[in-house]
Amino acid sequence: MHPGWRGRGVGRALLAWQLGRGRQKLAESGKDLPARLAAYADEDADAHRRLLAAAGLEPRRWYRTMRRDLSTPPPVVELDAGLRVAPWSPELDDAVRVAHNDAFRDHWGSEPATPESWTTGRAKFAPAWSFAVVDDTAEPVDGAPVVAAYAMSGRYEQDWSVVGYTSGYTEILGVRRAYRGRRLAPALLAASMAAFRADGIEYAELDVDTENPSGAHGLYERLGYEVRHGSVMYTVEL
Incomplete structure (x- = not known):
């Protein structure tokens, strides 16, 4: 969002619309199954994470972007x-x-x-x-x-x-x-x-779920990949 519009409720309104529309799309799917609405935020994006939490979303999974120098x-x-x-x-x-x-x-x-x-x-x-x-x-x-x-x-x-x-x-x-x-x-x-x-x-890149059951994070490190930044998945479980 443009810095000049921050703190004026625009983000809250957009997120509320998105969550409402997401619920509508799930209802229209006709599937009677557990479902979730998800959003991602950079790990160090404190304001974004506070916005998601205030809307009732909870942090669910943590991810890392990793990079390897191909020189x-x-x-x-x-x-x-x-x-x-x-x-x-x-x-x-x-x-x-x-x-x-x-x-x-x-x-x-x-x-x-x-x-x-x-x-x-x-x-x-x-x-x-x-x-x-x-x-x-x-x-x-x-x-x-x-x-x-x-x-x-x-x-x-x-x-x-x-x-x-x-x-x-x-x-x-x-x-x-x-x-x-x-x-x-x-x-x-x-x-x-x-x-x-x-x-x-110049570089090879990938993302990894830090709770990956195959131990992928350690594999990537052994191959020379290094963590560049992290993100968090926030969800509403339905």
Whole structure:
């Protein structure tokens, strides 16, 4: 909000409208399920956080944005025999969706992706920076290879002039339960970083839920990612 309009009730009015409209949209969905309205605030944005709290939203989850300098080459990660890192392709995409649903079934707030929902919101998707680990020892399912893990990246060029550097952003990183502990996530991040670096990108970036059950925060730190800033999700549970 423009500084000249702060403290005049504009933020409160906008937030009240948003919450009311959110409730309407949920009611119109026809779904009789638990639901939530959510908003995000930077961790150090005290005024924004007070506004959300005053409206009845409660802090629910904490996130960290992390960044790795690509002037240092990524590590070389060897995978077990039969596992290989493959570039993303349309032919692999639905197998990646199946892997995603398995990988995120124990993550807070995650819902299974349908074939329709999986392909929405890809305006910034960067196929050349995205990869999957394929298990060549597993029987294909409906003619498609088994994807054990995947990393999908985005290219947000409109942000680069604002932040002062170029970056590749890892949107989603997932490893299926049966394949965890086999260095698939480090292999995928290394492949993504190598692709960013080959295109002259300066940094690799991602966000992580600090309560991620897979211990992702520690993994990223070991690969050289550093915390840049934090944010908080505030919610009203319905």
